[in-house]
Amino acid sequence: MAENKKLRLGLIGNPNVGKTTIFNAITGARQKTGNWPGVTVEKKTGQVTHKGVDIEIIDLPGTYAITAYSPDEIIARDFILDEKPDVVVQIVDTTNLERNLYLTTQLAEITPNLMLALNLTDFAEAQGLAVDADKLSKELSIPVVKTVGTRKEGINELLDAAIGLAGSGKGTCAGSCTSCTSCGGFVNFSPKTEDAITKISEVLAGDASLTSKYLTRWLAISLLEEDANVIEKVKANSDLYAKLSPVLSSYSPEVAEADIADGRYTAISALAQKVRIGKVESKISPSDTLDHVLTDKWLGIPIFLALMCAAFDLTFTFGAPFMTLIETVVGWISTFAVDNVPGLLGSILGDGIIAGVGSVLVFLPNILILFFVLSILEDTGYLARAAFIMDRPLHALGLPGKAFIPMLSGFGCNVPGFMAARTIEDEKDRLLTLLVTPFMSCGARLPIYVLFAGVFFTANAGEVIFSLYLLGIVIAIVSAFIFKRTLFKGEPAPFIMEMPPYRIPTLFAALEHMWSRGELYLRKAGTFILIGAVIVWALASFPVGVEYGSQESYAGALGTAIQPIFEPLGFDWKISVALIFGFVAKEVVVGSLGVLYGAGDDEGALTDALLEDPVMSPVTALTLMVFTLLYLPCVAATAVMRQESGSWKWTGFMVVYTCVTAWIVSFIVANVAKLFI
Amino acid sequence: MANSNKSKTNSNSVPSAKYGLGLIAGILYLAFGIMQLTATVGFTMPFYESLYITGGIFNAFVLLVTAAVFLTGILRMNRNTAEADAFLDVGFLLSLAFGIVAILGTLAGGLDMWIGEEEEIVEGMLETVTPLLYMVVFGFLGYCLWAKDLFRKVVAA
Known part of the structure; x- marks a missing residue:
């Protein structure tokens, strides 16, 4: 059987022009997309076979120019220069042709294998900004196709043109001449x-x-x-x-x-x-109209906070019945396991796996709801405005406005948060952002808040959860303020960010994003949390002969050994052990408590056990939530911090700083809360 | 010529019904926001219960922010009608969005009671009602009559 031809195709373009949407449309992948610049910060690879040709597609980070300054731009430029793909496809936002063509003028100078995909042509035509693709192709002497990435239109034509360009031999030009259209670009200077x-x-x-x-x-x-x-x-x-x-x-x-x-x-x-086809009429766009209000000097931040309040309230209240449902099912399964599986296996199933994993699974609805709402806000283009309105207070405190994007990404998970810091050109500003991003409360911490706020602050659970997210932002800003005046002196770089137009999010995209987060959560439940639950169960069950989960068990010994550190915060040995295991993944805190409290036996067991535990009180619960919010991120995020900072020293500093901050703030909260609660 | 000028002025002005509804909504949101705030700090009036004003800093904050958006629109009427129009449109959209969140919260309360096999489902639902829920009527009316156009333009763009 004859082997297929092979082709490497790089997708490049300005930020937020739909490169990842095109990448997903070609490869069928589900890489994250978003209506704001800086979603892709590293190259991603996918495969497709088209008309007998095996095509490797590389999605590159967005860049406005190839005079690279930030790490993500350098990734894009180095790929074209050093890896020399067979075809470079520049995805162009047709609604903003002139700005996008600036990159075209540069790309035409570094590669003879360039072609254009005029994306968002539907939006352009609706705005009277249509472009004659054939004429553009003729003028530039390169293939030009029209695409609508969200509807997968023009994808076959794009691949046909890429195969045609690769087979044309245009790219074989040695590059030693200075004026041919293959290697000289299309701009004549003075x-x-x-x-x-x-x-x-x-x-x-x-x-x-x-x-x-x-x-x-x-x-x-x-x-x-x-x-x-x-x-x-x-x-x-x-x-x-x-x-x-x-x-x-x-x-x-x-x-x-x-x-x-x-x-x-x-x-x-x-x-x-x-x-250009037709004449563009100058008019106020609906995006401008909305921006008058949503980025208003005085009301912009209160509106943002009100929307976030609503998002967290919905996460808690609308998630409640589904939590009850899962709790009931977990209770049934646990009872069945304990009743029907004898001996140690029954204990490991009922007290270990089901109690640990079940305690975490209960919070899946909250995770799904929160990410559905955040996805809607992101796809509308509102989160880009949030970054814009937060620039002023951040800048005043010494953080670059661009830092808000990694910080916002950190709300989902600190790993993409750290990676999004690549968009910051200045080394000091980037390190500063990396150091404060762990204070952004990631989705993994949500189950801990929902559990403790639900049990001890039932009437105001949504407000308590929202306050924790807000506290994370405040601590990040205060830390940045201190770092900027001690470790990273200097003025933060000015913030320039292109505002994407407002768009109506599609239900499919929001559900897809929501599910990808849910899937990740379930995968964690089936791996890290399951293993964590089994380890905690083993520590709580041995040595042989001790009462399960007692202070005489290995878990009890470990907890007792480290308890002096946590005692001033009001935590007992069980909480201390759970916090230690939380370093693997934050959800393990809940899973560990589920195991240590023997929560698998019936519905609502962990809730009841927490209420009955004399150590636990609203003050202890609040202190625990604050400590979980602020102490070091999980092991995966710490590894990414090392990768992004390129330094063990700064990674170590982050670990120590977050732990010390968590302890001090929690101590203050524990003592101040006593006066009011 | 005079006619064309007149039509231009009309197309830029905010319909008086929209102005009226925005003003009423702004005042009511402000009043309910203040009442929620007072209830949060423990000061209650006899009629609070019948209006489902049970306190809560979140509800008070959201009500006050929505009021501020509406009232800013009203205050800017004389200065810049396009801007005033935008504030009123966003006010209606926020009212609708927060109202939908309140409705979902109430439905979830009922669902939770039903799953828990409890009998007083309606009473359980009523416990979760807040002013944001019934104030949604302003958002709904404003959306259907005016803000829908802005929404359509965003879809088209």
Whole structure:
């Protein structure tokens, strides 16, 4: 059987133009999409076979330009430069053609295998911003197709054109010439700049190892723009750099940079005029109308807080009956296991697995509801506005406005929160954001709040949960304020973020997002939490002969050993053990308590056991929730922190800082709450 | 020429019914917000129970924010009608959204009682009623009459 042809295709484009939606449409994957910039921060790979060709698709992080500054932009640029995909598809937001074409002018200079996919054509046509794809293709001498990613329209045409481009041999151009459309781009700069490009190119032609790898014209332009990355590449050949230095010093980099940018904008403007169909009427868009109110100087933040209040209230109140239902089912299964499975196996099933995993499964409805609501808010484009309105207070306290995006992502899970910090260009600002992101309350902590707020603050559970999320933000901001004045001195970078248009979210997308979070939760329940429950059960059952879950068991010994640390907070040995196991995954705290309290036997057992435990009181419950909110993130998030900071020192600092902060704040809460509750 | 000017002015102005409804909604949301706040700190009046004002900082805050949106729209009528219109539209949308959350909360209360095989389901549901639930009538009316157009424009865009 003949082997299929193979093709590598990179998807690139400005942030929030629908790259991941196209990626999902091509590959059938379910990568996270969102109506805000910065959803994709690392490249993702998928496979598809189209007309006998095996195509590997690489979804790259969004970038406005290839003069890369932030880590996610560098990932996109390095991929094209070093890995040389067979085809580079730039996804273009048709409603914003001119801005997107800026990247096109640069991409055309670094790869001869470029094609465009005009995405969001439905929105563009609705706004009277249609583009003549054939004319654009002719003008740029590259394939151009129209797509609507959300409806999977134009996907086959995109793949056909990519296969055609890869087979055209266009990409075989050696890149040593300076003016052909295959390797020279489509922008002509001023005579002086063109003269400089020619002279630099002539010198560069002397280094075959460099010109065989990169297009000469792009190297010349980048050298004129003083691109640090390209200068480093050229400096590797000291003779070459010595020859180039006099040529480069005869041109002012500021003038060259301004002239290059001017040349690009002039070419884009002329091109856009030629390919636009119809005339655009200037009018106030519905997004502008909504932004008048939702980003209002005075009302923007209160509206955001009110919406978040509603989201957490719904999470608790609407989730309650479904929790009762699951609790009932878990109770039945547990009773059946204890009654019908004899001996140690019955105990491990009833007291260990069902009590531990069941205690956690009960909170699945709350997780689903919260992420459904957050998905709706995100897909409408509202969360991007939330980042915008939070910029002012964050900036005043020393945090860059861009930090709010990782912090918001951290509400879902701290892992993507840490990764989203890649969009921050400044090293100090990025580290600062990484250090405060763990204070954002992730979804894994929600079951702990729902359990304790539900049991000890029944009438105001929604408000208590919302207050905890708010406390996390406050502690993050206070920490940033302190760090900015001690460890990371300097002004935070200004925040520039493109506001996506408001869109009506689709029910399917919201349900899909909700389910992906639910699936992750269930997978955790079946792995980490299950293993954690079995370990806690074993510790609570042995050595042989001790009463299950007593202080004489291994769990009791462990808890008693560490209890002095937690005693000032009012925690007994059971809570201490649960908190230690919470480092594996935060849900394990509830699972461990379920096992230690023997909660599997009947419906509502953990709730009843907590109410009956003399150690537990509303004050202890509040203190425990605060401690869980603030103490170190789970092991997976800590590993990602190490990866993103590139430093064990800062990872260690984060672990110590979060634990110390958690202890101090919880101690204050425990003592102040006593006065009021 | 005079006619075209007149029609231009009309198209930019907020319908008086919308203005009236926004004003009433703003005042009522403000009043209920203040009452919820007073109930939260323990000050109650005899009629509070019949209006389901049982206190709660969350409810008070949401009521006051919605009131602020409506009243800002009213206050900006003379300055910028397009902006005033936007505030009223968003006020109706918020009223509708918070009302739906309140309705779902009440339904969930009933469902919880039903699953727990308890008999007083209706009483259980009534315990969860807040002013946000019945104030949804403003959101519903405002949405059907005016804010729906903004919603449609967002869909079209």
